Amino acid sequence: MQNSNALKQAAGEAAIDRYVRDGMCIGLGTGTTAYYAIRRVGELVAAGAAITAVPSSLATEALCRKAAIPITGLLDRPIAVAIDGADEVSPDFALTKGGGGALFREKCVALAAEQFIVIVDESKLVPHLGAFATPVEVVPFALDWVVREISAAFPEVTIRRRGGETPFVTDNGNALLDCGFGAIDDPAELEAELRAIHGVVDAGLFNNLTDTVLVAQPGGVRELVRTSTTGARN
Numbered sequence: 023m024q025n026s027n028a029l030k031q032a033a034g035e036a037a038i039d040r041y042v043r044d045g046m047c048i049g050l051g052t053g054t055t056a057y058y059a060i061r062r063v064g065e066l067v068a069a070g071a072a073i074t075a076v077p078s079s080l081a082t083e084a085l086c087r088k089a090a091i092p093i094t095g096l097l098d099r100p101i102a103v104a105i106d107g108a109d110e111v112s113p114d115f116a117l118t119k120g121g122g123g124a125l126f127r128e129k130c131v132a133l134a135a136e137q138f139i140v141i142v143d144e145s146k147l148v149p150h151l152g153a154f155a156t157p158v159e160v161v162p163f164a165l166d167w168v169v170r171e172i173s174a175a176f177p178e179v180t181i182r183r184r185g186g187e188t189p190f191v192t193d194n195g196n197a198l199l200d201c202g203f204g205a206i207d208d209p210a211e212l213e214a215e216l217r218a219i220h221g222v223v224d225a226g227l228f229n230n231l232t233d234t235v236l237v238a239q240p241g242g243v244r245e246l247v248r249t250s251t252t253g254a255r256n
Contacts, residue, residue, distance in 0.1 A: 027054075029143035030107075033238035034058030037105045037141045040236075040245075044071045047099040049131035050086065051106025052079040052124040055141050059105050064089025076101055078131045079124035080193045096134055104135035108228075109154045111146050111235055115248050116209040120157030120226030123182070123192050129224060129231075137233045144239045151209050155180070155200035157226035164221025165197050171219045178202030196223055 038059050042048055050060050060075075060082065067073055067090060074092045077083040086093050106128055110118035117140065119125050132138045155178075160168045165181070173179045182190040182198040190198050206212055206227075213227040235246040 026143065029238040030055040030141075031058040032243050033107075033141035033143060033236050034060075034105075035062045036238070036243040037139050037236050038062040038066070041103050041105070041137070041139055041234075042066070042073065043102075044073065046102045047074045047076065047094060049076045049101045049104030049106070049135050050078060050082050050091075051104070051128055051131070052082045053107045053122045055107035055143075056082065056105065057085065059141065060085045060089065060091070063091055067091050074099060076104075076131055076134075078104075078106065078128045079122070081122075081124070096130055101131065101135040103137040103139055104131045105139045105141060106132065108140050108142055108146055109226075110148045110151050111140060111142055111232075112148055112151050112209070115140075115232040115235065115246075116151055116230075117228035117232060118151050118154050118156060118226055119228055120159075120198070121154070123157070123190060123198055125157055125226040126159050126192065126194055126196075126224045129228060132228065132231045138231050140232050140235045142235065142237055144237050147237065150205040150207065151227070152203050152206040155202050156206075156212075157182070158199040158201055158216055159192055159194070159223040159225075160197045160199055161221045161223060162195075162197050165199075168219055168221045169199065172199070172201055172216070176201060176203055194223070 108117040109121045210229040216225040
């Protein structure tokens with residue numbers, strides 16, 4: 023059995039090798055699996071490939087700069103493909119994302135891209151979203167209000183903190199909640215309900231965005247492609 027980092031590396035490198043070509047502008051995600059994709063892009067750039075990246079977080083931007091990957095803004099150029107990890111992937115390709123706190127910018131990049139490729143190991147494939155807490159990004163002034171509104175129906179709501187008491191702050195200057203909803207039967211409906219609460223910026227539920235899922239497992243990386251039965255991209 024391969025270890026977790028080896029599987030993440032296999033998924034990240036496979037996404038770049040299969041979907042990224044010289045001359046492309048691509049979106050690069052955030053997190054431990056996306057790290058290996060970023061590193062692979064850096065290798066291609068060092069070898070002479072003309073690849074430009076739209077980073078989905080300040081952390082990813084820093085990695086791109088370290089690897090000498092040219093970066094650009096969200097709509098400065100068409101994004102051919104965006105590549106990112108996920109915390110959960112359901113059979114209809116809905117995702118839970120935001121474990122690293124970059125969900126808002128990650129969704130911006132995924133929405134702007136012509137293709138959205140998700141890279142995971144097989145442990146992230148689940149029958150229903152919800153085992154992993156759903157991140158919700160909130161304007162700080164409205165934090166208590168949003169906690170009260172969500173807690174009225176779902177009591178498992180936690181304000182994310184860094185190393186104890188310091189509140190987690192997103193790249194956008196906002197707070198994050200981690201919400202336990204249990205098994206989520208309709209992620210799109212839940213996302214709409216959360217975003218309707220005044221003060222909620224976004225929820226870490228990605229619906230109808232994923233085109234392909236690359237799943238690393240012992241023996242190789244398999245590819246799951248969205249069909250008519252797994253929903254249509256918005």
